[in-house]
Amino acid sequence: MKVKTAKEPMIRIAKRTELSTGLSMGIRVGSIVIALLACGLVLLLITNGKISFGDIYSQMLEGAFGTARRIKITVRDTCALLCLAVALAPAFKMRFWNIGAEGQALVGALASCIVVKLCPDLPVALLLLVMFIASVVAGALWGVIPGYFKAKIKANETLFTLMMNYVAIQLVKFFVVLWEKQKGAGVMSTLTTGKLPQLFGVDYGWSIVIILVITVLSYVYMKYSKQGYEIAVVGESENTARYIGINVNKVIVRTMAISGALCGLAGFLLVSGTHHLVKSDIVGGNGFTAIIVAWLAKLNPLTMILTSFFVSFLDIGTAKIASSCNLNDFASDVVVGVALFIILASEFFINYRVIFNKRAKEGK
Amino acid sequence: MSNAAIELKGITKRFGSITANKNISMTVAKGEILSILGENGSGKTTLMNMLSGIYHPDEGQIFVDGKEASIQSPKDAFNYKIGMIHQHFKLVDILTVTENVILGLKGEGKLSIKKSAAKIKEICDMYGFNIDPMKKIYEMSVSEKQTVEIIKVIYRGAQILILDEPTAVLTPKETENLFNILRNMRDDGKSIIIITHKLNEVMALSDKVAVLRKGEYIGTVLTKDATEQSLTEMMVGKKVSLNIERTEPHDCENRLVLTNVSVTNKEGVQLLKNVSFTAKSGEILGIAGIAGSGQKELLEAIAGLQHLKTGSIIYHDPKTGKEEDLRNKTPLQIRDLGVRLSFVPEDRLGMGLVGSMGITDNMMLRSYKGGKGMFLHRKDPKDLADKIIKELEVVTPGTETPVRKLSGGNIQKVLVGREIAAAPTVFMAAYPVRGLDINSSYLIYNLLNAQKEGGTAVIFVGEDLDVLIELCDRILVICHGQISGIVDGKSATKEDIGMMMTNLPTAEVKEGDAQ
Numbered sequence: 001m002k003v004k005t006a007k008e009p010m011i012r013i014a015k016r017t018e019l020s021t022g023l024s025m026g027i028r029v030g031s032i033v034i035a036l037l038a039c040g041l042v043l044l045l046i047t048n049g050k051i052s053f054g055d056i057y058s059q060m061l062e063g064a065f066g067t068a069r070r071i072k073i074t075v076r077d078t079c080a081l082l083c084l085a086v087a088l089a090p091a092f093k094m095r096f097w098n099i100g101a102e103g104q105a106l107v108g109a110l111a112s113c114i115v116v117k118l119c120p121d122l123p124v125a126l127l128l129l130v131m132f133i134a135s136v137v138a139g140a141l142w143g144v145i146p147g148y149f150k151a152k153i154k155a156n157e158t159l160f161t162l163m164m165n166y167v168a169i170q171l172v173k174f175f176v177v178l179w180e181k182q183k184g185a186g187v188m189s190t191l192t193t194g195k196l197p198q199l200f201g202v203d204y205g206w207s208i209v210i211i212l213v214i215t216v217l218s219y220v221y222m223k224y225s226k227q228g229y230e231i232a233v234v235g236e237s238e239n240t241a242r243y244i245g246i247n248v249n250k251v252i253v254r255t256m257a258i259s260g261a262l263c264g265l266a267g268f269l270l271v272s273g274t275h276h277l278v279k280s281d282i283v284g285g286n287g288f289t290a291i292i293v294a295w296l297a298k299l300n301p302l303t304m305i306l307t308s309f310f311v312s313f314l315d316i317g318t319a320k321i322a323s324s325c326n327l328n329d330f331a332s333d334v335v336v337g338v339a340l341f342i343i344l345a346s347e348f349f350i351n352y353r354v355i356f357n358k359r360a361k362e363g364k
Numbered sequence: 365m366s367n368a369a370i371e372l373k374g375i376t377k378r379f380g381s382i383t384a385n386k387n388i389s390m391t392v393a394k395g396e397i398l399s400i401l402g403e404n405g406s407g408k409t410t411l412m413n414m415l416s417g418i419y420h421p422d423e424g425q426i427f428v429d430g431k432e433a434s435i436q437s438p439k440d441a442f443n444y445k446i447g448m449i450h451q452h453f454k455l456v457d458i459l460t461v462t463e464n465v466i467l468g469l470k471g472e473g474k475l476s477i478k479k480s481a482a483k484i485k486e487i488c489d490m491y492g493f494n495i496d497p498m499k500k501i502y503e504m505s506v507s508e509k510q511t512v513e514i515i516k517v518i519y520r521g522a523q524i525l526i527l528d529e530p531t532a533v534l535t536p537k538e539t540e541n542l543f544n545i546l547r548n549m550r551d552d553g554k555s556i557i558i559i560t561h562k563l564n565e566v567m568a569l570s571d572k573v574a575v576l577r578k579g580e581y582i583g584t585v586l587t588k589d590a591t592e593q594s595l596t597e598m599m600v601g602k603k604v605s606l607n608i609e610r611t612e613p614h615d616c617e618n619r620l621v622l623t624n625v626s627v628t629n630k631e632g633v634q635l636l637k638n639v640s641f642t643a644k645s646g647e648i649l650g651i652a653g654i655a656g657s658g659q660k661e662l663l664e665a666i667a668g669l670q671h672l673k674t675g676s677i678i679y680h681d682p683k684t685g686k687e688e689d690l691r692n693k694t695p696l697q698i699r700d701l702g703v704r705l706s707f708v709p710e711d712r713l714g715m716g717l718v719g720s721m722g723i724t725d726n727m728m729l730r731s732y733k734g735g736k737g738m739f740l741h742r743k744d745p746k747d748l749a750d751k752i753i754k755e756l757e758v759v760t761p762g763t764e765t766p767v768r769k770l771s772g773g774n775i776q777k778v779l780v781g782r783e784i785a786a787a788p789t790v791f792m793a794a795y796p797v798r799g800l801d802i803n804s805s806y807l808i809y810n811l812l813n814a815q816k817e818g819g820t821a822v823i824f825v826g827e828d829l830d831v832l833i834e835l836c837d838r839i840l841v842i843c844h845g846q847i848s849g850i851v852d853g854k855s856a857t858k859e860d861i862g863m864m865m866t867n868l869p870t871a872e873v874k875e876g877d878a879q
Contacts, residue, residue: 226738237713240714243707245694
């Protein structure tokens with residue numbers, strides 16, 4: 001009966017139906033460990049052995065947590081990323097591919113600067129409030145425009161939000177030239193007012209508090225509010241939403257207003273808490289990195305605290321190694337890319353199971 | 365065993381922790397028609413998909429013509445002369461029959477449509493198909509398209525044909541035609557496997573019946589030794605009653621009056637034309653028609669999901685006696701008028717429910733707006749979910765398990781349960797038993813009857829004419845978006861309804877021809 005005439009596939013891939021929480025957590029933690037090891041290997045290769053394998057990790061830790069100042073920078077970068085990731089969550093939950101966080105944050109930052117330039121003599125508290133409102137409104141507007149066209153004429157939101165980024169960049173460049181400190185400098189001088197007061201001994205102390213509060217509020221909004229529920233229904237099935245009488249277009253526009261507004265808020269915090277000026281790369285690509293951070297956390301704002309920390313840690317840690325080994329800035333991009341690739345690949349093993357053919361293994 | 369076309373030995377297929385087929389061994393002889401019968405989720409389609417190369421068994425062997433076969437892809441299946449005709453046709457609309465048939469085949473040098481067409485003609489003559497090889501697919505009816513699918517597999521030399529619920533989309537007349545063709549093929553020595561739910565078709569067509577239950581092979585019986593009752597018992601594993609009780613309608617009052625309702629889609633195609641009828645309280649109004657004749661649009665128009673071009677939908681409120689026109693109101697506006705309209709749509713997960721949410725959150729779809737403040741109140745929906753799980757015997761690990769993971773019958777129980785919980789005055793259900801097993805189907809019929817008893821106007825869109833005739837008090841027959849007649853459920857015959865499904869009353873046909 002053991003005559004084998006037919007060929008059998010060696011490896012098959014089957015979809016998992018259930019997975020215990022323990023195992024899925026195990027796979028995730030495992031993927032992080034593998035990602036860290038792979039990052040080490042990549043660094044080992046690109047530094048040509050100038051640094052030993054063990055040193056890579058101690059240097060990364062050193063870079064991220066070595067001094068009080070470094071810890072503060074790690075926390076600052078984590079929060080900057082977190083704010084944008086949280087902002088994207090409602091849009092993604094609605095299956096609205098908002099690739100425009102960068103631009104929405106940028107117009108938010110620009111709006112804050114315009115307010116300061118227009119009325120620098122307002123009392124600081126009032127000025128900050130006006131800046132805040134202007135940024136949030138500008139960001140919301142930048143989100144609502146693609147949202148409105150998506151709702152009205154089914155315009156592709158991915159392209160639309162992406163293109164809105166470039167419009168925002170050009171706008172900022174225009175204003176920077178308008179305000180530049182001397183002709184041809186290409187940068188504006190830092191603002192003298194409209195700064196958030198210090199907290200915990202740092203300029204961006206309030207930013208951290210505000211972002212953490214927003215994160216918790218966003219979690220509650222998505223999970224427990226009626227609007228959050230509507231977002232989930234629209235995202236899953238527009239037909240079901242229509243069937244029960246949800247005004248789908250209204251939900252799309254409203255959610256994009258919220259998503260854009262939170263991005264605008266991130267822009268406000270960048271200006272008032274960190275940079276005190278606007279430049280076209282002030283968001284620094286975080287608007288795109290935040291997309292991955294949000295998805296890694298399965299769109300759960302609380303989990304995003306962890307994922308944004310992990311990405312920031314890798315970024316800063318590698319930057320430290322890059323500077324001590326005379327590598328350029330791209331080293332950290334490469335390393336973060338490798339790490340994210342491995343972590344995202346782990347989702348494959350959570351959703352699928354690889355089966356090696358038993359009959360083939362028995363070797364007849 | 366030399367007469368066996370296909371022999372399965374110890375076939376097992378698992379999906380995760382679920383075993384879809386467990387140690388199945390059976391044979392299909394040459395020149396016979398075998399029906400595979402089983403409730404939903406009993407593994408019929410999985411088993412056939414392994415024969416046609418869509419899945420690969422985890423354990424066991426398949427023998428074709430006495431030799432072990434390894435079927436890795438549909439192409440391999442064709443090499444073993446196995447052809448499957450799926451429920452959803454895979455044809456290119458703008459091509460002709462011939463072009464579709466030869467699509468993807470390696471020809472010999474020069475492509476000759478003429479030669480292929482002649483060969484198709486030959487096949488048609490041989491088995492009694494009536495089809496023009498040069499006709500384009502988009503000009504065809506559903507049954508013609510199915511014919512093309514069958515010709516396609518025969519052209520490729522299939523000796524073993526597998527048909528997955530082929531009659532679901534056919535009228536009784538077309539079904540009879542198909543059966544004749546299948547009998548011709550059997551007499552020609554081909555093996556035919558047919559997957560079906562409908563017992564009467566099994567009895568009429570097949571030589572043998574193989575029964576599966578919960579992934580296990582129960583046995584094969586000769587059709588002539590079986591009865592509908594005995595097959596059902598094999599399928600379900602216990603005695604079931606196959607009678608639907610029909611009580612006399614009582615307290616009938618006009619509840620919903622439609623007058624000259626017309627609906628056109630965005631492309632300007634008329635989907636409903638001058639539809640007028642009355643749904644009365646305390647009765648079940650059946651809607652019969654070939655799939656896609658406008659049933660969906662009709663229910664959606666009532667539910668406020670279709671824009672009416674002309675006509676009116678008047679709702680008579682039983683409490684206040686007021687009349688409300690529902691024309692072009694949104695579902696929310698309709699509810700705000702106090703109209704308690706429940707609707708079980710055809711596409712359960714795509715329209716009635718949210719697949720990734722648990723039962724509780726799905727219960728909330730209808731009620732989430734209620735309650736004060738901006739936050740959700742999950743207490744009542746949770747209680748309702750528990751109640752439905754208990755009363756309708758929904759099999760689920762818990763109220764938070766995504767409904768997508770439940771079986772078809774359980775998903776439908778959740779949906780129907782929610783819609784009934786709203787204490788409707790009008791209850792509409794589109795194909796509520798489609799894909800459901802016998803037990804679940806009868807549960808749904810009983811629920812519809814209970815609604816009728818309670819004085820609700822029930823509108824039931826069905827596909828099984830036997831059920832429609834047994835269950836409904838009146839049956840409205842729809843054809844190409846127009847009403848071709850309304851008949852009494854007690855006196856109607858299947859043949860009459862079948863005729864009305866394909867033909868409009870003569871006067872209107874002439875009008876259609878003139879256009």
